[in-house]
Amino acid sequence: MKVSFYTLDNRLRIRFSYQGTRYHFALGLDDNELGRLKAREISSQIEKDCLFDNFDSTLECYKFNLKPVEKKLRKSGKDYPFNPKRMPFTTNQVKSLLTALEDSHYHDFYHFSFLSGLRMSELIGLTFNRVGDTTITVDRALARSKTGNSCGKSRYFKETKNHQKREILITPKMREIISRQSGNGDQLIFRSPKGLPVNDRTLLSRVFYPLQNDLGITPLRCHYAIRHTVATKMLESGVSANHCAFWLGHSVEVFLSSYVYAQLPKEFSDLF
Known part of the structure; x- marks a missing residue:
């Protein structure tokens, strides 16, 4: 049938x-x-x-049933996940972005972001001692200051958005990217050229938006579109909605309404 x-x-x-x-x-x-x-x-x-x-x-x-999600969004006044700035990139757009970034200090940062789907604050705060043999532990984020300052020196560590620890599998390309970074222990894996925590707002306005403009990508997407892209690609690759929600740490429930804890799949291939 x-x-x-x-x-x-x-x-x-x-x-x-x-x-x-x-x-x-x-x-x-x-x-x-x-x-x-x-x-x-x-x-x-x-x-x-x-x-x-x-x-x-x-x-x-x-x-x-999407109605509970829609009601929640209306009550909060938020337009996510229907904001065009968070639309998923196509595979060709991702490849174009990464190719254009090849000579940039932030190429590996963005490539890892497209591979992992980590929140920006989780990726910025990722340290070497969170990387195991086969998995990465995601248990904290390097958040902006309480006044919203995104400058590296103003950031502080706090729990993940949903206050829960999760583990994601390391793909071959993830491992390769990490091996190219210098440092160990509790040092940040990805840093600015001056060795400071990445300032995502500056990166968005000076690198990510101009890059999309140069490539003719419209509408312009913010960094959160990377997570939407990863979620979409995972589903297209046959990963269940439950595994996808677990991997991304809860936010997939906003547009799939199926957030549950799940065991990690035994294998996972590189997305891009």
């Missing part, structure tokens, strides 16, 4: 037949790239459940 999805009034729906009964239901998702990724995942899950006689005829476990 084959499960398919289709569009009605720009909203995604699923339809299929199982044991002589026809089923169809609305996913509650817009017809866009992220919505289609989730639709494919749900379709695949239904096919597996039918194959192994685990099908839920009520369909409740397959329905994707």
Whole structure:
């Protein structure tokens, strides 16, 4: 049997037949790239459940409800994840960005960001003693000052955004990038040319935005678009939504509404 999805009034729906009964239901998702990724995942899950006689005829476990997220966003006044500045980059755009950065001091910083999906403050605060043989421990962030100052000297260590520790697998390219950096122990892996913590605001205005302008990338994306890009690429690569949410440390629930703790997969390939 084959499960398919289709569009009605720009909203995604699923339809299929199982044991002589026809089923169809609305996913509650817009017809866009992220919505289609989730639709494919749900379709695949239904096919597996039918194959192994685990099908839920009520369909409740397959329905994707974005309403709680939408209500939360409306209440907070935030437009994430629908902000165009946070749209995922395409694979070709990522390759163009990294190629253009080849001679830049920050090439490895950005490449690692696209490989890991770490929050900027987590990446800026990543130290050598958090790197193990096969995993990286993400248990803190080098945050901006309490007044919002992003200058390296003003930053301070604090817990991750969701106050929980997680581990991500080290891919071959991640390992290669780390090996090129000098330092050890509690020293920062990525630093400014002067050896200070990276100032992400300065980097955004002086490097990332101008680079996108030069490459004709529109709309201009902020650094957070890198995390959206990693999430999208992971899903396209077959990583489950649960693993994706765990890897990125909770924020994927905003657009997938499926944040749960999960075990790490045994293998993970480089994304870019």
